Amino acid sequence: MExxxxxxxxxxxxxxxRADMSEDLRRISATSTRELLxxxxxxxxxxxxxxxxxISTEPDTHGLVFALWKHGATVMLPVLCExxxxxxxxxxxxxxxxxxPFGLMEPVDVRRGVDAIRTAALVIVPALAVGRTNGVRLGRGGGSYDRALARVGPNVPTVALLYEDELVDTIPTEAHDQAVRYVARPSGVHAVGATAAQA
Incomplete structure (x- = not known):
């Protein structure tokens, strides 16, 4: 345990x-990651x-969300519960x-419930880093996405978006940690953890 x-x-x-990155580099990274994904x-x-x-210095998803929506996907976004x-x-x-709350932007549409993520065919989540060998993500510490990922089926692609240097060898795990199956960063989309081992 870490x-x-x-x-x-x-x-x-x-x-x-992330704060030290230039706006240009962040924009170029977001475009590359979006197109590869x-x-x-x-x-x-x-x-x-x-x-x-x-939000803030996270890898930008605004263009990705818009592109998915324009291509005909139904896109659900999170609404933070109390x-x-x-x-x-x-x-x-x-x-x-x-x-x-916390500077988040949330859809005005009717709330679908915490279990709505079970119906998603693709799940894209934020992370600060992901372990290449175990697929475990380092989040911000609130546990929101670990709870959400625990509801996702084992065959659904789960993807963490990162900047280039944030895919590391491993992230030590705690009992509540949930792994992702893929990482998307400017240089490519990579299978990680058990998904990589099966490839």
Whole structure:
């Protein structure tokens, strides 16, 4: 089990590196990652996608969400519950978002419930880092996405979006940690953890 202090230090270090990135590099990274992800057949075939609306220095998802929606996918975005769990609502264009807590933008559509993610054919989540060998993601520490990922079926592609240097050898696991199956970053889309081992 990882020392919680070490986890906090990792988060601090990655967030500092993200803050130091230029706007141009962030924009170029987002475009490359989006195009590589949209080229994947399992992304193109996904009729219902659970994604997120990026904030601050996170890898930008605004163009990705819009592109998925324009290509005919139904895109659900999270709505933060009081207990930090994630409810879901459908995105219907950039004018259908409203400010939520912590600077998040949330869809105004009817809430589908925390179990709506079970119906998604593709799940795209944020992360600060992911372990190549075990697929475990380092999040911000609230546990929201671990709870959501625990509801996703074993054969559904789950993808964490990262900047280039944030795919690391391994992330030490805790009991609640949920692995992802893929990482998308500017240089490519990579299977990780058990999915990579099966390839």
């Amino acid at each position: 020392d919680p202090l070490d986890k906090r230090n990792r988060r601090r270090s990655i967030l500092a590196a 949209l080229d994947q057949p399992w992304v193109q075939m996904a009729g219902l996608v659970a994604c997120y609306w990026s 207990d930090n769990d994630l409810d879901w609502a459908v995105y219907d264009g950039p004018d259908t978002l409203t400010p939520g």
